[in-house]
Amino acid sequence: MVTAYLGLGANLGDRQSQLRQAIERLNQTPGIRVTRLSSVYETAPVGYLDQPNFYNLVAEVKTTLTPNALLSVILQIEQKLHRVREVRWGPRTIDIDILLYGDRAIEQDELQIPHPRMKERAFVLVPLSELAGNKIIPGTDQTVEQWAGALTPDQQIRRLDLLLYPEGLSLELNR
Numbered sequence: 001m002v003t004a005y006l007g008l009g010a011n012l013g014d015r016q017s018q019l020r021q022a023i024e025r026l027n028q029t030p031g032i033r034v035t036r037l038s039s040v041y042e043t044a045p046v047g048y049l050d051q052p053n054f055y056n057l058v059a060e061v062k063t064t065l066t067p068n069a070l071l072s073v074i075l076q077i078e079q080k081l082h083r084v085r086e087v088r089w090g091p092r093t094i095d096i097d098i099l100l101y102g103d104r105a106i107e108q109d110e111l112q113i114p115h116p117r118m119k120e121r122a123f124v125l126v127p128l129s130e131l132a133g134n135k136i137i138p139g140t141d142q143t144v145e146q147w148a149g150a151l152t153p154d155q156q157i158r159r160l161d162l163l164l165y166p167e168g169l170s171l172e173l174n175r
Contacts, residue, residue, distance in 0.1 A: 003035075004070065005100040005132060006059045007115065007124050011045065012093045015055040016162055018081060022094050023059060025077045032073065036060040038127035044156035046121065055160070058099065058127040067101045071111050074098065099124060105138040114138055119147045122155035 006026070010018035019040070027034040038058040045054060063070055074096045081094040099115045106113040114137050118124040125148035133145040140147070 001062050001064055002102045004061050004063055004098060004102065005128055006061060006074070007056065007095075007097040007099050007118070007128070008059060009043075009054045009056040009095045009123065010093060011052045011054040016040075018094045019055055019057060021081055022077055022096060025080065026059065026061065026073075026096075029073050029077075031064040032070070033062045034059050035062055036131055038130040040160045040162040041123060041127055042158045042160055043123040046123070046155075054123065055162075056123040056127060058124070058131055060131050067098065067104065067106055067111060067113060068108075070098060070101070097124075099128060100132070100135070100137070103138055120151075122148070122151050122157045125151060126157055 008019055008022055010022075012018075023034055023037070026032050036059070040055055040057045043054045043056050045052075065073065078094055078096060097115050098111070098113055099118050101113045104113060115124065118128075119137065119140070125144060129144045129148045133148075134143050136143055137147060
């Protein structure tokens with residue numbers, strides 16, 4: 001059983017519902033158990049700016065799946081929740097990224113862990129620091145909290161008081 005951290009984001013349609021459905025589908029997948037969720041944050045888009053704000057959170061999961069099998073499940077969930085990839089960093093119903101997978105560093109064409117741009121993004125580091133602030137990011141000598149503390153102050157991020165716990169799912173609320 002490996003602990004992995006997944007970043008989830010949505011900015012089209014009912015953002016709260018999209019995130020809840022993604023969490024439900026992850027937890028219903030054999031070999032994946034969602035164990036904790038960060039707070040939900042509203043964040044300004046990065047890269048392609050002409051789009052609505054995102055709702056973002058980080059989920060801690062315990063998994064028996066390999067990193068590539070986990071990625072395959074994530075891509076299937078995104079497709080089932082109508083993710084369309086037309087514009088890089090563009091609007092989406094759901095986006096799920098593998099941020100960390102145990103202490104592994106993976107460099108493949110289709111999969112890079114830790115997520116290659118996570119150290120630059122408040123919408124990843126702030127919620128991740130709620131769950132794993134003292135964890136050293138593989139390939140660096142710094143913790144998630146240290147990277148979060150080094151972020152530029154221009155990134156817009158605001159914690160929301162939303163609970164996205166799907167019906168019947170008992171998780172630790174990390175607030």
